[in-house]
Amino acid sequence: MKKAVIILFILLNIALPQPSFAVSGTYRVAGDRQFPPYEYVDHDGVYKxxxxxxxxxxxxxxxIEFEFLPMRWEDAYNSIERGEADIIQGMKESHDRKNKFLFTDSLLLNSQSIFVLDSNTAIYSKRxxxxxxxxxxxxxxxxxxISKINDVKIVQYDSLEEALQDLLNNKVDALIGNxxxxxYLCNEMNSIDLIKIVGDTLNEQxxxxxVAIDNEILLDKLNKGIYEIQKNGMYDSLYRRWFGIPIKNTKTQYEILLKVTFGICGALIVIILAIQSINRKLKKIIQAKTEAQKALINELRHYDKMQFMDKIISSVAHEIRNPLTSIKIYTSQMKNKIDNKEFMIAAAEDIPEEIDRIDGLIKEFMQYTSPKKPVIEDFNLYEELMSSIxxxxxxxxxxxxxxxxxxxxSIKFDISQFKQMVLNIxxxxxxxxKDVDMPIIEISAIEADDNIVLYFKDNGYGMNKDDIQYIFEPFYTTKAVGNGVGMFVVKQIVDENGGSIHVESDGKQKGMxxxxxxKKGELNEKQTADS
Incomplete structure (x- = not known):
């Protein structure tokens, strides 16, 4: 009962606008249009x-719904004061800024560093x-x-990318930045080996x-959201995705070199004394440990993904909007079609089915925390496919x-999960x-030993290789709008039902x-359908 109340609360929050300073329940979010990897507009015009x-x-x-407004940083900084935005999506906290804004709980501990060319031998620290x-x-x-340093000349830039480019071109001696x-920029520009960090970390904050200094309600909502994504693992997944290989740090390198030197000397003494007697045994132990570790990592990854989905119950909205849309379309037309017998019969047949489907989805998500194992049963593939469509x-x-x-x-699958899988695909x-003049989706199936291979193909433009490898990862999407959980859910469903799934995007073979x-029933005559 308690879970049902929670889910109904989530659905109401999805369906109804949230009270806020924002227009129509959507908060306006200002951010820098060129501050990767925090926030930037890519070459395709997508803000990410x-x-x-x-x-x-x-x-x-x-x-909560958000509307993103990419702009220059100085405009974003003043956007709340001008009434253009409700949230600035990321900035360092300082004493002066606290007089102007309310800050959420920390997203991360930010810092600045001094960057110079790897060939630079004149700058080792701030002095x-x-x-x-x-x-x-x-x-x-x-x-x-920095302006207090003797004879220093400061050149200011609109973006760190421009500043980094001038450093690489020897137009400035050093760059101080996030x-x-x-x-991230050095990794993107393939210049990670050309730049180094010198001196101590600056301005760690x-x-x-x-948000606005008087908008405590919005601050509380954001803090609750930050707490939830940190608790359920979403935050860690996003942090690993966006921050890659670090630039070499000369100070850290010296410290590491000293530690490694002592470590190597000690290890060499031990190895020289023991190598003859334990080398073969050690090799076998390492091999066994490596295999065990690989198996454990695979199990942990699978467990982590399952538990991850358990905790984001609000993703039920992703699956429940379609029946809600159908019900809304019928109910909005009833007033004008009350005398239309065919329409009313169709509504009487479809609306209960949509409600049952919503009820089934709610029950399924309520049982996630168990977690629920799929109820495998035999059913006719064609009939259930048409029912889902x-x-x-x-x-x-x-x-x-x-x-x-x-x-x-006839296939062996959980019927409700089969419908969910088909709808997502x-x-x-x-x-x-959506951009094709004559769009076509083709669904076909073939027999393969004791399995049925089901194909969903379309005549879209397909995906590139870089996108395909991440398509089943949570929150990965190439769309300007979307949260990137649909294909992740499909992969989990197929795995739970003992199947396998992969993407084809080569030539005409584009789809799932x-x-x-x-199992294949007794076949008297080959039957196909085309709609």
């Missing part, structure tokens, strides 16, 4: 980054910056501190979101749907063909290929 994904994750666990040309981002919090951002008929009515499946095929295919445990 660590801060953007953090807010998308908060949206999933809280139901060596005297008389040098230094690159800084406009409105950088470290400006006052450690993680410059690290809490990095958080900011009916739920998204309105969404794909402009797409030509071809079905080529033997009507005698069809809605994904719908997005894939799913191998299902199945």
């Amino acid at each position: 980054g660590f801060n953007v994904d953090i807010l998308k994750a908060i949206s999933i666990v809280t139901g 060596d910056l005297a008389g040098k040309v230094i690159a800084l981002i406009k409105e950088d919090i470290v400006y006052q501190e 450690t993680l951002t410059v690290n 809490k990095y958080a979101m900011a 009916k739920f998204v008929k309105l969404q794909i009515e402009t797409i030509k749907l071809k079905i080529n499946i033997d009507k005698t095929y 069809l809605l994904n295919s719908k997005d894939a063909v 290929c799913i191998t299902l445990k199945a």
Whole structure:
């Protein structure tokens, strides 16, 4: 009963606008348009980054809607004061800024570093910056501190990318900027080996979101969202995704070198004394430990993904919006079609089915914490496929749907999870063909030993190799709008039912290929359908 109340609360928060300073229940979020990996507009015009994904994750666990407004940093900084935004999605916290904003709980501990060319032998610390040309981002919090250095010349830039480019081109002697951002840019520009960090870390401070000084309600909502994504593992997943290989740090290198030197000397003494007697035995032990570790890591990854989905119960919205849409369409037309017998019969048949489907989804998500094992049973593939397609008929009515499946095929699967899988794939295919003049989705199946291989293909433009490898990862999406959980859910469902799934995007073969445990019924005549 308690779980049902929680789920109803989540659904109400999805369906109803949230009270806020924002327009129509959506909070306006200002951010830098060129501050990777925190927030930036990529070459395809998509606004992305660590801060953007953090807010998308908060949206999933809280139901809060956000509208992202990329702009220059100095404009973003003043956007709340001008009434243009409700949230600045990331900035360093300082004493002066606390007089102007309320800050959320910390997203990470941010810092700045001094970056020079790897070939530079004149700058080893902050005191060596005297008389040098230094690159800084406009409105950088470290400006006052650096301007006090004797004879220093400061050049200010709109973006760190421009500043880094001038450092690489020897137009400035050093760059002082956000450690993680410059690290990310160097990886993106393949210049990680050309740059090094010198001296101590500068201006280490809490990095958080900011809201208006009097908007404590919004602050509380954001803090609750941050707590949830840190608790359920979303935060850790996003942090690993956006921050990569670190730039070499000369100070750290010296410390590591000293430790390694002592370690190697000690290890060599031990190895020389013991190598003859234990070498073969040690080799066998290492090999056994390595295999055991690999097996354990695979088990932990699987467990982590399952537990991860258990905790994001609000993703039920991703699956429940389709039946809600169908019900809304029927109810909105009833007033004008009350005398239309055919319409009322269709509504009387479809609405209860949609409600049952919502009820089934709620029960399924309520049982996730157990976790629930799929109830495997035999059923007719063609019949259940057609029953599932009916739920998204309105969404794909402009797409030509071809079905080529033997009507005698019987598969072994959980029926409710089969419907969920089909709906997710069809809605994904719908997005894939949205820019095609004559969109087509083809569903077919073939027999393969004791299995049935089910294909969902479309005539969209396909995916590149870089995207394909991440398609089943949570929160990975190439769409400007979307939270990237649909295909992750599909993969979990197929795995739970003993099947396998992979993506094909080569030439005409574009779509999903799913191998299902199945049996083929007695076949008297090959039957196919085309709709």
